Amino acid sequence: MSAKLSLKTLLFHLPILLLLFFAACKNDDLEMVKENENIRAGADFIKNNYQLSLFSAAIEKAGMYDQLNGAGPFTFLAPSDAAFNAMGILRASDFDKMNRDSLKSLVQRHVLNRRVILQDIPVNGVDVRYATLAGTQVYTSLASNFRGDPTQVINNLFYDGAFVERKDVQLTNGSLQLLNKVMKYDSGTVQDWLKKQPQYSIFVAGLKKFGLWDKLATPGPFTVFAPTNAALTTGGITAAVMDALVPSAYNGNRLFGGYILEGKHFFISDVQVFSAFGSETAYLKELENDTWCTQLSVTQANDQSLRYALRLKKARTGFSYTTSSGGNTSMVTVDYLTDNGVVHSSTGVIAKLADARK
Amino acid sequence: MSLLRRQHLGFYIIALLLITGCSKVDYVKVDSPAYLRVFNNLNYEKTLDSKDQEIPFLAMLIDPVMDKDGMPVSTKILGDFLDQRAPYAPPYPSHIGNSTTVNNPEYPGKEDVLVAPVLNGFDLSSWAQIPSGKHRIVFLFRPKNTVPFFELESRLKTKVLIDTTLVLDEKEVYTLNVLQKDYQTKKNGILLRHENFYKLPLSDSLVYVNFYNLSSKGYWEADYTGKGANIGNKGALGDGIRDRMNVFYTLYRKSSTESSLSNYFGKYLGELKRNTGEPDVSPYYSFPLFADPLSDGIHTDIWQRLDLLAPGMDPSSKPYTGIQKETDNNWAPISCFANGTLPLDIIRGDENYVLLPNMIVNIHSGVYKSRSFATVNTIEIVNGKAYLTTIQRKYAAPIYK
Structure with missing residues (x-):
């Protein structure tokens, strides 16, 4: 009775035993998941x-x-x-x-x-x-x-x-x-940065003459659109003219203040970023105690490079501008980051002497 | 033997119950409380001009302890993560179950604190209990993250927005608004309003509403795109309204502006003056809950349209169309419809309104699956945005059949 039962059990389990028997064969071709070695550091x-x-x-x-x-x-x-x-x-x-x-x-x-x-x-x-x-x-x-x-x-x-x-x-x-x-980044203030760059010497002299220079060493932040000497010379403000300039005869804010945005920390790309949030494509900021505004606008070229234009607007509304305009079509000479602001080089001037004469 | 064991077991169970059953529960209790609700009205839009300003994400400290350098080390009451207020301040603290962030659109809002009881029938569970008396209250700017205020680095705990004292009387209801007083100088302040709705003999068959213009000085005169008036669905209100306006209301049936109730079209409600300095409570205006003659006296689906118009204009003579978002600050419509997020049926030429929830609360109460209740409302206009605060009475619990 007992032997009969065990044989029956054996027959019953035979398929499983066979399965185990075949499965035990060594299988070298088994495909394992291999880690991709192609990724590099x-x-x-x-x-x-x-x-x-x-x-x-x-x-x-x-x-x-x-x-x-x-x-x-x-x-x-x-x-x-x-x-x-x-x-x-x-x-x-x-x-x-x-x-x-x-x-x-x-x-x-x-x-x-x-x-x-x-x-x-x-x-x-x-x-x-x-x-x-x-x-x-x-x-x-x-x-x-x-x-x-x-x-x-x-x-x-x-x-x-x-x-x-x-x-x-x-x-x-x-x-x-x-x-x-x-x-780009240089440690130090916007003032330190401008001091080191000889191509902005006329601009620096102008800021000093109209009392706008010292604040550039304060915490700020500032965004400065610095016209190069070449730009100022083209705009009729040469080093010699600057030396001879009588500050009391001119409105310094209109002549040089328009290049400085106080309390602002703008990369050129910021205008582009914010234009995506609202319909703000240009930034307008009144000069200190004045109705004239600095207008910053940015356009994007097909290659994703950004170029900015800076103008001096005679009122917030309307279309009355000074005759000259600043800006930079190169993205290499903008976005100089310092510890208290950003400097952008400008290849043009926004105000000529005639615009700021009192 | 087994009987003995069973007796032992019984003894142990009883002993266990006796030991664990006795624990002293300390109930949180505020002695002689005043009731306070706080809103952060410092709304802002992301514009180039506001980019480099401090983000008004606040921590409120009541009776803080400062060390010798003026650094807060602890506080009796903390309202952390106080974000810009939401367009709708509901009659009960619903924010707590409806969001996954720590950002709090009001105080107490999501804070786990004792709230005010039902007072003269009004459900005040959105007001926190604060000990009455004189308090020092400090609002500080904090970075927008999820780190609790007192775990922040020291340098981030020093940007004080306002540090002042206020006096709260026992069992009185107060609403505290943090707001901007001047748009050009960015001067901020607070306004503590001693509410009176729970003392007035208000009928439960009339819907009440009052208005405040808490906008900062010079907002409506500021440049349209510079202040971000075009960002978001702010309609004509985004540009701001003049310092003195008249309020008209119209009641509509159905979900469109086609079917106004004939007796409730363009009716004058009252005057609205810009005020960020005086804590006076504005008068409450009312309209009947069942103004619609077709309603059954249990449920009504009317909704409200408010027109804020400069003096001299009325809804039928205004020289603007509904697609104009720039209305020279003379006209700003507000629609209180459904839950304040569903758009109205699109009607050509009606696009410049701000959407807020309906002032009438419809809810299952008693045997009625949808029953309409009158509420007491406050609409606050702050710099191009409108906020609705609704207060409701206790209503009968639903009976399910």
Whole structure:
């Protein structure tokens, strides 16, 4: 009875035993999920990218290759080769002309000490600040949607006024954002910055003459549209004219005050970002104790580069302007960030002597 | 033996119950309370001009303790994460169950505090109990994040918006508004209003409403795009209204502006003056709850349209059309319809209104699935935005059959 039962049990379990028997065979061709080995660490990725050869050269010359291949996480705000070319850096050897510490600081200022991708940045966030490896901060502005309509997504992203052409490239040690220009920063005030640049000497002399110079050393912030010496000379204000100028005969606010926006911290891209929030395409600000206004407007070219125009308007409403206008079509000589504001170079003047004569 | 064990077990259970059953419950109690509700009226739009200003995201400290450097270290009452107020301040604290953020559109709002009782029939659960007497009250700017105020870095706890004292009387109802007094100089202030609706002999068959214009000085004169008047659905009100306006109302049936009630078209309610300095309570105006002759006396679906018009104009003679958003600050319509988010049936030429919820509360009460209740309302106009505060009476609980 018992033996019969065990045989019956054996027969009953036979299919399972057979299954186990065949399954026990060694199977070398079994496909396993393999981790993708194609993803590279940040510095490697940049080195292997033809669009980023100059940034890669900068990393190597700054001696940061190994650090940036390390664990991170990092966010690489990598300017494209075109961005370096626009600054006059055409080949890797051009970096040799730079001080190595400045170069290192430049690279460090383009790397965040955390991983930031688009969805980490607050929707429609303006001036969101992230720390860089250099200990400085970058100002991040994102226009998420058009006119506040969540269905119209645009996601225009700028770091320190530089447009992000390609977002969220994933790396093993962080992410990469491709910038269309190199972010500029100098420690010190707007005043310090202007003092160091000889091409603004007439402008600086004018600010000093009309009592507008000292405030540029205060906390501010200030946005300054600095006309170059060439621009002022073309506008009839040469160094000699400036020396001979009698301040009491002119309205200094109209002659030079219009280039300064007090209490404002504007990158050129900010006008573009805010035009997406409302229909504000130009910014108007009255001069101090005056009805004349500074008008800042920005247009975007097909290649996403921004150009600004600055004009002096004789009243908030209407269309009465001075005859000359400032601005800059190049995105290289704008968005100079300092500790108390931003400076933009202007290739024209907004007021000639005749406009400001009392 | 087993009997003994059972007895032991019984003893242990009783002992356990006795030990755990006795715990002292300390009920939170506020002695001689006053009732306070706080709104942050510092609304703003994201414009280039406002970009570099401090964001009015506030922390309210009542009777704070400061160290020798003036740094707040603790406070008796804290109203943290005080955000811009919502367009609708409902008659009960509904925000707490309806959102996932810490941002508080009013105080007490989402705060877990003792609230006021039913006073003369009015449900005051949106008012917090505060000890009566003299208080130091400080509003501070705080960064827009989810870190509680006292855990912030020291440098972020020093931006004082206003530091003042106020006196609250026992069992009185107050509404405190944080507001901007001057649009050009950006001077801020507070306005404490001693409410009186619970002392007035208000009928429960009339809907009451009063108006305040808490706009800052110079808002309506400021530049249209510069103040962000075109951003959001602010209609003609976005540009601001003049300092003195008249209010007219019209009652409509159905969800369109086609079918006004013939006796309630363009009727004059009263005057509205801009006021950020005097804490006076504006007079309450009323209209009948069952103004619609077709209603059954239980439920009504009428809704309200308010026209704010400059003196000299009335709803039928105004020289503007309903598609104009720029009306020279002379006309701003407000529609109180449904829950304040549903758009009205689209009618050509009627687009420049601001939408707020209906002043009449419709809810299941008693055996009636939808029963209409009259309320007491306050409409506040602040710099191009309109806010509705509704106060309702206690109503009978629903009976489900």
